[in-house]
């Protein structure tokens with residue numbers, strides 16, 4: 177199968193089935209064309225996944241198709257953006273029809289679920305890696321940023337944390353228990369909080385999605401906002417499966433493991449009290465922003481500001 181045949185067979189049908197009003201021109205020309213509605217800002221970001229770093233070797237292609245788009249879409253959720261379209265740069269060691277069929281199926285599922293149309297891409301030969309650029313829009317000037325939180329704001333996270341990160345311990349498990357299977361599902365099928373992100377515009381003073389771990393990603397908010405925070409580890413939402421499997425260590429996964437693709441946001445207390453049940457039901461208050469610099473973990477000074485928290489591709493081992 178040649179490069180053009182591969183694109184025609186596996187990606188053009190996907191582009192047609194997932195097309196939406198945002199795209200004036202999809203794949204097949206030198207560029208795609210996206211129309212930005214009046215009064216909206218374009219919001220865009222790119223993310224790369226590399227075999228052996230972001231997903232294991234011989235990872236099922238259908239999971240990979242979903243995961244790569246979900247992880248990229250999570251950045252749109254963190255900005256409160258409405259999804260529009262994406263491009264895909266795919267580097268493959270070989271054109272394996274079976275692999276491509278599975279990959280395209282997972283990608284199509286995610287494309288439809290997240291309302292992100294495939295706008296174009298690039299296909300090359302080499303070690304397996306994928307880059308996805310996502311585009312969305314937000315009302316002019318309203319995009320949620322990492323900066324903007326003030327002392328007194330509540331720190332809230334969506335869902336439960338730590339499951340996907342802990343799932344790494346069970347990826348090779350031949351016969352996972354039900355609890356392990358629940359964690360593995362969180363790793364294979366992350367669900368970026370797109371609707372929640374959009375609904376937080378006007379409430380959240382800052383936002384980030386948790387890809388590197390809560391400590392690291394909340395740290396980015398605090399740095400961008402020039403603020404500090406105290407969080408109570410006892411308030412961090414954990415799934416029953418994670419608590420059963422990891423006991424007292426469950427909270428360490430929630431703080432540092434990453435791969436959650438949940439949101440961490442700050443909200444002034446009065447706005448949180450008045451927030452809709454739909455929002456409040458998806459989120460848990462875990463602490464407050466304060467003036468003193470640094471991130472403090474209540475009752476655990478040894479954990480506070482622990483250097484090296486989160487995932488850093490270039491952290492030196494020294």
Ligand SMILES: Nc1ncnc2c1ncn2[C@@H]1O[C@H](COP(=O)(O)OP(=O)(O)O)[C@@H](O)[C@H]1O
Nearest residue numbers: 221222223224250251254384385386387388393
């Ligand atoms: N090579 C690069 N050139 C320019 N900006 C970059 C580059 N790599 C990362 N960034 C920027 O640094 C910021 C943090 O990146 P990253 O940690 O990858 O964010 P995220 O977790 O949201 O994907 C982003 O604003 C991103 O655009």
Ligand SMILES: Cc1ncc(C[n+]2csc(CCOP(=O)(O)OP(=O)(O)O)c2C)c(N)n1
Nearest residue numbers: 223228229230231232387388433434435487
């Ligand atoms: C096989 C495997 N090992 C380890 C991890 C853990 N991991 C790898 S990268 C990463 C952080 C997110 O990656 P990054 O490239 O920093 O994404 P971004 O913050 O840009 O969204 C995590 C938690 C994983 N997902 N899969």
Ligand SMILES: [Mg+2]
Nearest residue numbers: 221222223224
């Ligand atoms: Mg990134």
